[in-house]
Amino acid sequence: MSRFNNLSHRQQGLLLTGGGAIIMAPDALLIKVADLPDAEILMWRGFLSALGFLLIALMRYGRGTLAAYRRCGWTGIAVALLFSLTSCGFVLGNQYTKAGNVLMILASAPLIAAVLSWIILKERLPGRTWLAISLCMVGIAMIALDDVGAGSWVGNAFALMAASTLAINFTLCRTRPGVDMSPMLVFNGIIVGSVAGLFWLAGSETTLPTVNQLSVVVLLCLIILPCGVTLLQRGPLYLPSAEVGLLLLLEVVLGTLLAWWILKEQPAPVALLGGGLVLGTLLAKGLYERRLELRQRAALQLDSPITADRSSTL
Template sequence: MSRWSALSHRQQGLLLTGGGAIIMAPDALLIKVADLPDAEILMWRGFLSALGFLLIALLRYGRGTLGAYRRCGWTGIAVALLFSLTTCGFVLGNQYTKAGNVLMILASSPIIAAVLSWIILKERLPQRTWLAIWLCMVGIAMIALDDAGAGSWVGNAFALMAATTLAINFTLCRTRPGVDMSPMLVFNGIVVGSVAGIFWLTGSEPALPATNQLAVVILLCLFIVPCGVTLLQRGPLYLPSAEVGLLLLLEVVVGTLLAWWILGEQPAPVALIGGSLVLGTLLAKGLYERRLEMRQRASVSTAPSITADRSSTV
């Protein structure tokens, strides 16, 4: 038995989703570093990420790639369209306001996902999950407290669109348990790239970006985004959508820390406290649920022996 198969279903989900969030952490930072116009950054992100998603699908499924797409059905098409809106909202949000604002608003996706799961899927979340969500929201608000007044309403609106469509996306994936929707992300890239490409071509004298900008775009859109988002999109196969959104807060905290470090921003003490609150909450929740899971395994493994002893006594 491999180490991966030895892990529980929940542990696999935590590793996939948490890993995807960490990989995606530099996303907002690199969008700022690339410093390209709206249509151009969206075009490159769309087409390059579509290529990356396709390569990942081919590596994972090989000759069964077409079958993987057929299994997604109409739900997969809806997922691709929703993620197109998420991509546009996230990128344009970073174009019009500070990264801290976008990340703070994106952190509202667990609340939206929890409400949607409760309404649509009738999923009942334990009180500890709700408590963790609210604690993390407080932490994220503290991180961006000194940045909240600097953002424009346009950027904040785009960020809210990204958070809402992301929550709907993850909730929709839960309606098709066992079906991997990540191959459909290829179509998300094609849609975003095509629409943005039209605006880019009709703009003023389209030209290739500078070498350093192109290097950042290729790193972000061809490698980071396809790998990170593929892992995140598989999260709802293993975890409730609200918990997937909760783990996304890792991207928020780590991404903000990277922006502080790379861009030379000086974090306020309240922001450091907020980041510690988020990471501490996620760690405490993970350790507590790991302990509960081990207790459940122990009780299941001892049940047959107890039955056998009783039968022999009779």
Template sequence: MSAFASLSHRQQGLLLTGGGALTMAPDALLIKVADLPDAEILMWRGFLSALGFLLIALLRYGRGTLAAYRRCGWTGIAVALLFSLTTCGFVLGNQYTKAGNVLMILASSPLIAAGLSWVILKERLPRRTWLAICFCMVGIAMIALDDAGAGSWVGNGFALMAATTLAINFTLCRTRPGVDMSPMLVFNGLIVGSVAGLFWLSGSEPSFPAVNQLAVVILLCLIIVPCGVTLLQRGPLYLPSAEVGLLILLEVVVGTLLAWWILGEQPAPMALVGGTLVLGTLFAKGLYERRLELRQRAVTGAALQHPDERVKTL
């Protein structure tokens, strides 16, 4: 038995989700370090991540890879298109504003997904979710308003587009429970790479990146992004959504700290307050829901262990 298989179901989920969040933490930083034009970085990210996702799908499913794609159906195609917009929003957001701003805005996607579930899936949302949505929207507004000059409005807009399309993606995936949509991310990479490649070729003087830039791009797009996203995709199969949301905050916190430390992107006061409001709200909500879940498990377990006593009380 492998060391991973010997872990409990919950421990496996913590390892997969936490590992995925930490793997994705340098994403925004490496986009900045690569320092490539918009179309070029999107082209490389698209094609290389498509190759990485395909290799992972082949390793996971082997001869059943085609069957895994068929199971996704038309929903999988929509997922690929939406994730293409998420990729463009995330990459272009980092091109025009601070990495920390992009990560903090992206952290709001689970709450946007909750709102969309209320509209699309007719799910009733508890009061705490509505309060969290309001607090996060205030925090995002503070981040956007703090640094409104020098094109950062554009960057914040792209980041919000990434968060929104990712939230729609989450909601759409919930309409097909039990179906793994991660193989469709290959098509996301091909879509992004092809469209960006056309813009790159139509440029005045298309050129290849320097060796050091290419090394950063290969590390990020061929290894980090496919591995990190695949690990995160597996998390909800092992853990409740509240815990997954808490662990994904690791990417935001660690990624922001890396950008501040290595790039010297010091946050302005209002952006720092807004980001703290977003992360603090998400953390408090996730922690509260985790406690509710543990309390419910305890009540259910007690009822199962002592059914006779429960009957007597009735």
């Protein structure tokens, strides 16, 4: 933890958000591997993730857990509701259309977040961020190019709902600087699980998943989802919401690569080129901003002795 604290504010944000995106990479793949009906996968995802989020909150805050919830206030409730819509949109989008369509639409989240931050929070993003967002969206479009014609409008609509609510969520978190909203994700799980459970009970068949399906669901919903989303939800504490969304594209590209590898899907050359464009853009942006940060530190170190000398002569 001491090494983490020694990092700059921006570096901490990059580490948390990037780590969360990498952890979440198998999400879409495991949803398809589980191969469960809509209501059932959402019910398990909701209740198991709620348990995982609660365990993480208890480990992080201990006796101060209730105080952490109170700090979130009404904004935290809105965050929980928004993330419930994001979860439903992402899962149902993958159920009703090809993954490429969902990923391409999800790639619009950084742009939506950037516009919202610019309008609501008056955050001015540098030109390099807008350029990186544009290049990444082109790359994701190239990944999904051979799937575009096969998608269902229902699945595309769910994916757009996921992208929009995720962008609003990140922007809303920026309105409460310094307040960690990740404990509120417990309520997101309870909301999704309860609503989906009602639909599951009302269905004609209420069979339980097989052992293999249940093991995949437990891995995804009790471990991967709570750990990854908790890190992502803390991202807006350190970075502008547009940059959090930009780093989220790591999940998009790595998730697609995992699907190609595990499901033995043969990627088109244009899709490989698109993935390389996204990863290359994120890498170039990160290296450039790291260089700027080092220059700023060096300038501050040069100025501080001068300031000290002037103060000693007064």
